[in-house]
Amino acid sequence: MTFYINHTDLESYVKAIFQKAGLKEDHSATVAKHLVFANLRGVDSHGVTRVKNYIDRLEQGVVNWEHSMSVTKETPSSVFIDGSNELGIIPATEGIKLAVNKAKNTGVAIAGINHSNHCGMLADYTGYAAKHDCVCIATTNAPSYMAPWGGKERYFGTNPISYGIPGGEAGNIVFDMATSIVARGKIKLAIQNHEDIPVGWAITKDGEPTTDAQEAMDGMVLPVGGPKGYGLALLADVLSGLLTGASFGPSVGRPENLDDVQDVGQFFFVIRADIFEEMDTFKKRMDTMAKEMKQIPAAKGFDRVYLPGEIEDEREKERRMSGIPLTKELADELHAVGERYGISPRLRELVLDGMLMS
Amino acid sequence: MTFYINHTDLESYVKAIFQKAGLKEDHSATVAKHLVFANLRGVDSHGVTRVKNYIDRLEQGVVNWEHSMSVTKETPSSVFIDGSNELGIIPATEGIKLAVNKAKNTGVAIAGINHSNHCGMLADYTGYAAKHDCVCIATTNAPSYMAPWGGKERYFGTNPISYGIPGGEAGNIVFDMATSIVARGKIKLAIQNHEDIPVGWAITKDGEPTTDAQEAMDGMVLPVGGPKGYGLALLADVLSGLLTGASFGPSVGRPENLDDVQDVGQFFFVIRADIFEEMDTFKKRMDTMAKEMKQIPAAKGFDRVYLPGEIEDEREKERRMSGIPLTKELADELHAVGERYGISPRLRELVLDGMLMS
Numbered sequence: 159m160t161f162y163i164n165h166t167d168l169e170s171y172v173k174a175i176f177q178k179a180g181l182k183e184d185h186s187a188t189v190a191k192h193l194v195f196a197n198l199r200g201v202d203s204h205g206v207t208r209v210k211n212y213i214d215r216l217e218q219g220v221v222n223w224e225h226s227m228s229v230t231k232e233t234p235s236s237v238f239i240d241g242s243n244e245l246g247i248i249p250a251t252e253g254i255k256l257a258v259n260k261a262k263n264t265g266v267a268i269a270g271i272n273h274s275n276h277c278g279m280l281a282d283y284t285g286y287a288a289k290h291d292c293v294c295i296a297t298t299n300a301p302s303y304m305a306p307w308g309g310k311e312r313y314f315g316t317n318p319i320s321y322g323i324p325g326g327e328a329g330n331i332v333f334d335m336a337t338s339i340v341a342r343g344k345i346k347l348a349i350q351n352h353e354d355i356p357v358g359w360a361i362t363k364d365g366e367p368t369t370d371a372q373e374a375m376d377g378m379v380l381p382v383g384g385p386k387g388y389g390l391a392l393l394a395d396v397l398s399g400l401l402t403g404a405s406f407g408p409s410v411g412r413p414e415n416l417d418d419v420q421d422v423g424q425f426f427f428v429i430r431a432d433i434f435e436e437m438d439t440f441k442k443r444m445d446t447m448a449k450e451m452k453q454i455p456a457a458k459g460f461d462r463v464y465l466p467g468e469i470e471d472e473r474e475k476e477r478r479m480s481g482i483p484l485t486k487e488l489a490d491e492l493h494a495v496g497e498r499y500g501i502s503p504r505l506r507e508l509v510l511d512g513m514l515m516s
Numbered sequence: 517m518t519f520y521i522n523h524t525d526l527e528s529y530v531k532a533i534f535q536k537a538g539l540k541e542d543h544s545a546t547v548a549k550h551l552v553f554a555n556l557r558g559v560d561s562h563g564v565t566r567v568k569n570y571i572d573r574l575e576q577g578v579v580n581w582e583h584s585m586s587v588t589k590e591t592p593s594s595v596f597i598d599g600s601n602e603l604g605i606i607p608a609t610e611g612i613k614l615a616v617n618k619a620k621n622t623g624v625a626i627a628g629i630n631h632s633n634h635c636g637m638l639a640d641y642t643g644y645a646a647k648h649d650c651v652c653i654a655t656t657n658a659p660s661y662m663a664p665w666g667g668k669e670r671y672f673g674t675n676p677i678s679y680g681i682p683g684g685e686a687g688n689i690v691f692d693m694a695t696s697i698v699a700r701g702k703i704k705l706a707i708q709n710h711e712d713i714p715v716g717w718a719i720t721k722d723g724e725p726t727t728d729a730q731e732a733m734d735g736m737v738l739p740v741g742g743p744k745g746y747g748l749a750l751l752a753d754v755l756s757g758l759l760t761g762a763s764f765g766p767s768v769g770r771p772e773n774l775d776d777v778q779d780v781g782q783f784f785f786v787i788r789a790d791i792f793e794e795m796d797t798f799k800k801r802m803d804t805m806a807k808e809m810k811q812i813p814a815a816k817g818f819d820r821v822y823l824p825g826e827i828e829d830e831r832e833k834e835r836r837m838s839g840i841p842l843t844k845e846l847a848d849e850l851h852a853v854g855e856r857y858g859i860s861p862r863l864r865e866l867v868l869d870g871m872l873m874s
Contacts, residue, residue, distance in 0.1 A: 231792060235593045235624045238792045266593045268624050270792050293754065306809050308818035313809060321751050333747040365815035382741035389691040389824040393679050396651065400801045403793050407808055427785065434589060434596045434628050435761050443758045450765055451664050451671060457723035460666035466747040
């Protein structure tokens with residue numbers, strides 16, 4: 159059973175929850191907007207499914223609900239931020255703004271953040287930079303679920319890499335990938351549906367290839383393209399973790415452990431898109447590329463060529479119209495979190511099309 | 517039949533060829549050193565196998581043998597270079613030096629190069645930065661051999677991404693990957709050996725999956741991890757090509773066409789590894805990571821965990837001792853190029869262990 163909720167209603171509801179839990183109003187708005195935006199783009203694993211865990215961690219005191227993050231070190235083209243163990247979305251949103259401002263001045267800038275937490279969907283940050291006419295690459299590290307290529311112990315997270323590129327008429331390109339072959343969410347889904355997973359997605363905790371979804375979940379996912387995804391996961395960990403002094407490898411805390419401080423790191427690299435040539439020239443070239451790629455006929459089994467991130471862009475348009483789908487389990491969970499704080503209107507009153515929660 | 521040649525002999529021989537063909541002595545040395553270094557690391561596809569093509573293009577006048585590259589634009593943290601259609605190794609070597617120098621001063625720098633040519637093995641540039649205590653990411657674009665995911669026309673090259681990271685006692689990490697699932701060299705090899713290739717490596721020119729190596733060669737290789745490799749290939753093209761004003765997509769010239777100007781682009785991003793914390797701290801953290809990963813037991817089918825680039829590091833040590841292996845075809849080709857210029861000693865006189873060319 160799926161419930162649809164208008165994204166602005168959902169955003170107000172989630173914002174109210176964070177505010178009641180003690181976050182400042184503007185930060186509650188930032189976190190709510192970010193999570194609902196992930197849902198809008200169809201990245202449900204990074205959307206409002208995180209609300210309960212974020213709230214539990216704030217309540218538990220393992221995440222800092224006061225606003226105390228600060229800039230530790232600064233140069234004209236770099237900013238180093240102590241995230242002060244706040245919800246990661248807060249320092250990361252601040253970090254990308256500072257990096258974009260610096261890049262506006264100097265052409266090139268980086269931001270590094272330590273003592274952070276899960277920062278949601280990187281595409282939100284790289285998309286922000288693209289809107290400000292900057293090319294941006296973002297990485298974060300994450301709790302370990304992936305073995306280094308050839309090994310049989312978890313070491314890296316599924317450390318994502320995202321980029322945003324400003325386009326002209328054809329729009330910006332915003333891309334976001336995990337360095338694992340598959341999101342862990344897909345393995346969870348296979349468990350729920352009692353299905354096998356393909357060979358090559360995961361290994362058991364003893365390092366044996368498996369098609370059993372539960373064995374995979376207890377074991378490790380594999381890096382995309384074997385040594386290539388492994389190399390990229392390591393790069394993301396170096397930029398986000400080792401360079402910033404945040405935790406790295408298996409030392410990154412797990413959010414589901416309510417007494418684990420995460421100490422995640424984030425990294426942003428921003429270039430003003432007119433660093434070498436005129437902005438117009440760059441955007442026209444982007445449009446030419448987009449047009450040329452869309453003229454390429456589809457290979458067998460495909461309907462057409464999509465630009466990176468285009469499927470998410472289309473999902474966003476659709477969900478802005480039709481609302482955000484929540485499973486019954488997630489709707490019940492969010493409803494209960496709201497009830498804890500007496501949020502009104504209650505989640506079940508927000509469900510669209512007369513589809514009431516059972 | 518394989519012929520082994522000492523790497524210093526091979527380097528002198530190749531240097532002499534370029535010098536006789538009209539390059540300045542220092543540039544001849546740079547190009548020879550770069551190509552032989554690729555062979556030392558086992559990246560034979562980017563080694564002395566390129567000599568004949570580079571020379572043919574210089575002789576044909578489609579590559580500029582005069583030294584006329586120049587810095588077009590410069591800020592404290594960026595340098596924009598017109599490669600002036602010289603052999604790509606020359607402006608790329610200059611570009612990484614300038615970017616590293618700027619990063620030494622400002623902490624962060626980029627270099628962009630247009631009007632360039634094939635620049636060899638990116639690991640040489642990122643490794644240079646790592647030796648100078650900088651983290652570096654490098655990209656180049658390349659002639660189109662890869663379809664965008666879902667399409668059935670060549671658009672992107674197998675656009676590589678490389679990085680270098682300075683380590684402590686455990687050594688630097690230098691990584692270099694093509695964004696295709698497999699190097700075209702492996703498909704060539706399958707043709708030579710009359711073998712099939714695995715499903716998923718390539719599609720025919722009509723967009724159908726194929727296991728026939730010749731059909732694959734006439735068709736397209738696929739991006740690594742499907743949409744992920746496609747997204748990374750696009751990023752490499754944007755950074756190297758669109759941002760710098762170099763050619764991009766299928767407009768990049770093919771080196772095998774002796775009247776095609778390539779107009780390749782290159783891009784380097786360099787960060788001083790102590791931008792946020794102390795250099796010692798960073799290197800100790802790198803050593804910790806290397807040590808932790810090497811303690812991870814091997815998964816089924818593997819002997820141990822290798823760090824990214826470690827196999828190439830070991831190959832380099834081995835080949836510095838035992839010489840660089842050349843196939844008979846390549847040895848004959850290089851011998852003939854040397855004969856064209858009357859290089860002495862002749863290549864066949866350099867073959868180690870009394871293994872004379874037939």
